[in-house]
Amino acid sequence: MSGALRGPPDERSVDELLSFGVLNLNKPPGPSAHQVAAWVRDLTGQERAAHSGTLDPKVTGCLPILLGDATRVAQVFDDARKGYVTVLELHGPAPADLDGVVAEFEGPIYQKPPRKSAVARRLRARTVHRLDVLELEERRALLHVECESGTYVRKLCHDVGLALGTGAHMGDLRRVRTGTFDDTDLVTLHDLTDALAWAGVLDAEDVSEADVDESPLRECVAPAERALSHLPRLTMAESAAHEVAEGAPVYAPGVLDCEDCSHGDLVAGYIPDGAAVCLGRRVGDPGAESGTVLELERVLV
Numbered sequence: 383m384s385g386a387l388r389g390p391p392d393e394r395s396v397d398e399l400l401s402f403g404v405l406n407l408n409k410p411p412g413p414s415a416h417q418v419a420a421w422v423r424d425l426t427g428q429e430r431a432a433h434s435g436t437l438d439p440k441v442t443g444c445l446p447i448l449l450g451d452a453t454r455v456a457q458v459f460d461d462a463r464k465g466y467v468t469v470l471e472l473h474g475p476a477p478a479d480l481d482g483v484v485a486e487f488e489g490p491i492y493q494k495p496p497r498k499s500a501v502a503r504r505l506r507a508r509t510v511h512r513l514d515v516l517e518l519e520e521r522r523a524l525l526h527v528e529c530e531s532g533t534y535v536r537k538l539c540h541d542v543g544l545a546l547g548t549g550a551h552m553g554d555l556r557r558v559r560t561g562t563f564d565d566t567d568l569v570t571l572h573d574l575t576d577a578l579a580w581a582g583v584l585d586a587e588d589v590s591e592a593d594v595d596e597s598p599l600r601e602c603v604a605p606a607e608r609a610l611s612h613l614p615r616l617t618m619a620e621s622a623a624h625e626v627a628e629g630a631p632v633y634a635p636g637v638l639d640c641e642d643c644s645h646g647d648l649v650a651g652y653i654p655d656g657a658a659v660c661l662g663r664r665v666g667d668p669g670a671e672s673g674t675v676l677e678l679e680r681v682l683v
Contacts (some may be wrong), residue, residue: 391605396581396596400426401450403603408512408568409437409445410646422447427442434459434560443557444565448472452606465528465559470539472521481515488513493537508533535585560613569602577602607658610650614643617652623659632676640668658682
């Protein structure tokens with residue numbers, strides 16, 4: 383599809399949707415995030431699928447997966463805020479000041495990645511935006527965590543236990559948010575498989591041609607533009623978009639509108655019908671008569 387502009391997101395065929403779509407998957411316990419992405423890739427018949435951030439095999443919950451050409455926008459999840467619900471397993475009776483001690487971990491914290499991690503074990507700063515005790519039952523506390531990407535919740539639980547004086551470790555962990563995706567509209571692998579069968583993408587003996595129904599699949603898979611909704615938005619003329627498709631930057635004469643685009647921002651570029659064309663960094667004035675406005679980082683057509 384390289385070089386061709388997509389139609390409006392709500393008017394795409396099933397094939398077009400799957401080749402540039404995003405699925406807010408409810409990851410089951412057991413497989414790794416990489417394995418789940420591979421299953422989705424094979425189910426949908428796409429050559430590529432990318433998940434939004436690693437989850438350990440036992441961890442469940444929100445795992446957005448990008449399909450086909452949408453894998454080109456995976457960078458938008460690199461700095462996405464994450465939300466978790468976890469069980470803090472205390473090694474002794476909960477102290478009376480549990481809530482107060484836990485609240486002290488809101489803000490910047492320092493962590494060293496665990497020995498089994500895939501990154502260098504250097505001390506680094508991460509921000510915990512919110513940390514609440516939701517429930518307490520004997521020696522088990524249910525915590526809600528909102529944190530910067532790359533925060534190790536297991537290490538956070540360990541450190542909270544040290545501060546409490548009881549010791550503690552992380553029990554069950556579930557991700558409830560990744561950027562703008564949350565657990566209010568999660569889709570299971572079973573949902574996806576059924577939806578693909580009803581849409582005629584998978585061979586299913588009990589689905590005849592007359593029974594084909596695309597609506598369940600459209601409820602499972604969204605146009606990839608959903609993953610860009612939080613970014614500043616630049617709208618360009620179709621003539622400019624065709625040049626971008628060939629690798630040219632976005633020049634000022636082709637810009638129709640630029641919403642909340644500050645210098646240096648990562649910006650999503652669209653044509654007027656809402657189809658995404660590119661990701662780029664703003665380097666110039668959208669209102670100028672000439673010059674470059676966006677330097678490209680990813681061409682999406």
